[in-house]
Amino acid sequence: MxxxxxxxxxxxxxxxxxxxxxxxxxxxxxxxxxxxxxxxxxxxxxxxxxxxxxxxxxxxxxxxxxxxxxxxxxxxxxxxxxxxxxxxxxxxxxxxxxxxxxxxxxxxxxxxxxxxxxxxxxxxxxxxxxxxxxxxxxxxxxxxxxxxxxxxxxxxxxxxxxxxxxxxxxxxxxxxxxxxxxxxxxxxxxxxxxxxxxxxxxxxxxxxxxxxxxxxxxxxxxxxxxxxxxxxxxxxxxxxxxxxxxxxxxxxxxxxxxxxxxxxxxxxxxxxxxxxxxxxxxxxxxxxxxxxxxxxxxxxxxxxxxxFNEGIPSESSLMRKLSYEAVVWKFLHRDCNIPGVLKVSFHEWGGSWKYCVIQMKRTTPAQPWQALMAASAFDPNLGKVVVVVDDDIDPDDADAVNWALSFRMQPHRDSRVITHKYAALDPSAAPPGSPVEEARFPSPSGCSALLMDATRKWPYPPVALPKKEYMERAKKIWEELELPALTPKTPWHGYSLGRWSKENEEEAEMAARGEYEEVAQRLARAGTKIEEF
Incomplete structure (x- = not known):
């Protein structure tokens, strides 16, 4: 008990x-x-x-x-x-x-x-x-x-x-x-x-x-x-x-x-x-x-x-973050039948209210938008910026989320603005001195939310870091050298994201064994003459 x-x-x-x-x-x-x-x-x-x-x-x-x-x-x-x-x-x-x-x-x-x-x-x-x-x-x-x-x-x-x-x-x-x-x-x-x-x-x-x-x-x-x-x-x-x-x-x-x-x-x-x-x-x-x-x-x-103390960060922002994440995850994963939703994160610098990141392992292109629309509908106050990311992106890490936003989506194709949201004391909703009704729901269509699908739409090349086995061995050497203690942050090693040929794999293994010349010879055999423009 x-x-x-x-x-x-x-x-x-x-x-x-x-x-x-x-x-x-x-x-x-x-x-x-x-x-x-x-x-x-x-x-x-x-x-x-x-x-x-x-x-x-x-x-x-x-x-x-x-x-x-x-x-x-x-x-x-x-x-x-x-x-x-x-x-x-x-x-x-x-x-x-x-x-x-x-x-x-x-x-x-x-x-x-x-x-x-x-x-x-x-x-x-x-x-x-x-x-x-x-x-x-x-x-x-x-x-x-x-x-x-x-x-x-x-x-x-x-x-x-x-x-x-x-x-x-x-x-x-x-x-x-x-x-x-x-x-x-x-x-x-x-x-x-x-x-x-x-x-x-x-x-x-x-x-x-x-x-x-x-x-x-x-x-x-x-x-x-x-x-x-x-x-x-x-x-x-x-x-x-x-x-x-x-x-x-x-x-x-x-x-x-x-x-x-x-x-x-x-x-x-x-x-x-x-x-x-x-x-x-x-x-x-x-x-x-x-x-x-x-x-x-x-x-x-x-x-x-x-x-409680309010503001950012504060006791209130942490309490909201941890409880909202559980409640909204349950809503998406169970009540809305989106089993691919793995985690929900409300960022404290968004008041644990306005900035929501949903981590998911999608199986169809429709699922990110199912999650985005459902999350925005959960509560008229919640979610001014809502982002869906892949399962290899830590939704709590703003750096990782920004990486996904920078290179896994196109704004014209993968974002949408919806209206009829509630302000919830957001000072950007209406100028100071506005009537309370206008400040809470500015005419004619209230506040808005930005929904973004920052998942990969097709196979990507690997993450540009050394393979896991090399990073793990290097970490042991680091510790043997008694260098400062490490706190690994994802991603800390490279991994495949679907677009990497068998030839790429072989050449990388050859390079790691020191066989650079053979790799160079392979490339030379594939060379071609370029005509001057």
């Missing part, structure tokens, strides 16, 4: 035992220094050196001391940390996701849990300071207009089917009992919102701020609509997630969550929200967004507020 982290605290203990946690006990200003400290590692450390942060002494510019702690980078600071969160070796992460998607475990309901240790509603909520009492940091000091919840696991219910969705959407702090909430129409929360609006009622929502890793991992994934994230989280965890009823809304939340906000999103009101540093690596502008009115806060004693 999988290792089950019953809550965030047990998981933090595992991180610390594994040497993957920076525990900061010194006073840290949440509005100016906390998130910059956590962000530095993405711009100054190698990816395998990054760790999670736990800030235990959180203050602000006035010297105010906040109750509880702030945790950053718990799920995706590095692939090693993500691997620990899903309890799977790095090479088995996708397999773990596929098993969870195929065999979800429904949640179980319990009467109460640690998340009910403190219950604040009515006058008690107002007196406590509400949202303003939480140690919520500013993510991008100098640019963000307020603190934002960056790791809110937002629970809503489809008003018609009553199916639960859990997703992560930015939430701007706006007062003791009020925050902004992004409800993009193309996201599942947007579908719930639209249905509630048609019914003339607000959309109830509970927001989980800190929970066992399976909850957060599922919240940021592209789980198919109608499949309950709690059940997928249970499969990731290896057992059913224990849920308790909320105090003021018709929803359930993890019994061992750190903090839960309960309230409603009015469907007849919006106000400006932002700016905020987004997954694109640019500041997302001020836009008209919905608000979330808080009716109740429950939390554990000395709660831990979980945060």
């Amino acid at each position: 999988a290792r089950y982290y019953k809550d965030l605290r047990e998981y933090l203990a595992r991180l610390e035992k594994s040497g993957l946690l920076f525990r900061i006990r010194e006073p840290i200003d949440k509005d100016r220094h906390l998130m910059p400290l956590a962000i530095w590692q993405y711009h100054g450390l190698k990816s395998d050196e990054r760790k999670a942060f736990l800030f235990e002494n959180v203050t602000d510019g006035s010297g105010r001391k906040y109750q509880g702690a702030v945790a950053v980078g718990l799920l995706g600071a590095s692939k090693k940390i993500y691997s620990l969160a899903v309890d799977a070796a790095p090479e088995r992460i996708q397999e773990k996701w596929l098993r969870a998607l195929s065999r979800p475990i429904p949640a179980r309901k319990v009467r109460t849990g640690p998340v009910k240790e403190v219950i604040l509603k009515g006058k008690a909520l107002e007196k406590s300071g509400g949202l303003e009492a939480l140690p919520l940091p500013i993510s991008n000091p100098g640019f963000d207009g307020a603190p934002f919840f960056t790791a809110p696991f937002c629970v809503t219910r489809d008003p018609e089917t009553r199916k639960i969705n859990i997703g992560t959407y930015r939430m701007m702090l706006k007062g003791r009992k009020k925050s902004g909430i992004s409800c993009p129409p193309a996201q599942h929360i947007g579908i719930h919102f639209h249905k509630a609006r048609e019914m003339g009622k607000p959309l109830e929502m509970a927001v989980i701020l800190g929970a066992a890793p399976a909850i957060g991992l599922t919240s940021v994934s592209k789980i198919p609509y109608g499949m309950e994230e709690y059940a997928v989280a249970g499969a990731l965890a290896g057992r059913a997630i224990a849920l308790v009823r909320c105090e003021t809304v018709d929803l359930e939340v993890p019994a061992r969550a750190e903090i839960v906000l309960e309230g409603e999103i009015p469907t007849d009101y919006a106000e400006p929200e932002g700016p905020f540093g987004e997954y694109t690596g640019y500041m997302g502008g001020k836009m008209l967004n919905r608000v979330f009115n808080v009716k109740c806060i429950t939390h554990r004693h000395d709660p831990i507020l979980q945060m």
Whole structure:
């Protein structure tokens, strides 16, 4: 059975035992220094050196001391940390996701849990300071207009089917009992919102701020609509997630969550929200967004507020990359009946959202386009540039992908632009200041995607590197000479791609044996006189 982290605290203990946690006990200003400290590692450390942060002494510019702690980078600071969160070796992460998607475990309901240790509603909520009492940091000091919840696991219910969705959407702090909430129409929360609006009622929502890793991992994934994230989280965890009823809304939340906000999103009101540093690596502008009115806060004693950092690269980009790759691979390989799809890669410098590379072993010329069109149809937000490459190209390696784009396709023949895609905060979609509807889906046909088939269309000459046997022997000599340690990068040896004659093969073997003159004589016998022009 999988290792089950019953809550965030047990998981933090595992991180610390594994040497993957920076525990900061010194006073840290949440509005100016906390998130910059956590962000530095993405711009100054190698990816395998990054760790999670736990800030235990959180203050602000006035010297105010906040109750509880702030945790950053718990799920995706590095692939090693993500691997620990899903309890799977790095090479088995996708397999773990596929098993969870195929065999979800429904949640179980319990009467109460640690998340009910403190219950604040009515006058008690107002007196406590509400949202303003939480140690919520500013993510991008100098640019963000307020603190934002960056790791809110937002629970809503489809008003018609009553199916639960859990997703992560930015939430701007706006007062003791009020925050902004992004409800993009193309996201599942947007579908719930639209249905509630048609019914003339607000959309109830509970927001989980800190929970066992399976909850957060599922919240940021592209789980198919109608499949309950709690059940997928249970499969990731290896057992059913224990849920308790909320105090003021018709929803359930993890019994061992750190903090839960309960309230409603009015469907007849919006106000400006932002700016905020987004997954694109640019500041997302001020836009008209919905608000979330808080009716109740429950939390554990000395709660831990979980945060993600956005931008490129970031914890969020790695988490999206690893979960999206598994979900889209399953969609293409299994659901769309394209068994030649071997791997899907979302590149972090595309926000793990806009740049997708599909590796496949094609058996017909139609299959690359089947994969390209299916991938572009999976989600209106995903895939601005989608490329299919052969099985000898590493889809995670931008250099290898660029090699394929340079020499295995012709733009006029092997590329296509499609429209009616969704912007998803892409700043290239519309000029600053555009109405939110125009920024999200520019008239008349929305955004576009570039689809490219960068597979070989016919046999190619071999890769221009020494044969494998010579490279392997040279590597042994390299090591005997005690030269710097090598990290081989594909391709590191030559191999046939179908167009190489028996004569070419014989002459190369002769050359390797030192028989150059005989090769030269062969060539001379095939010589011919060239007439002058």
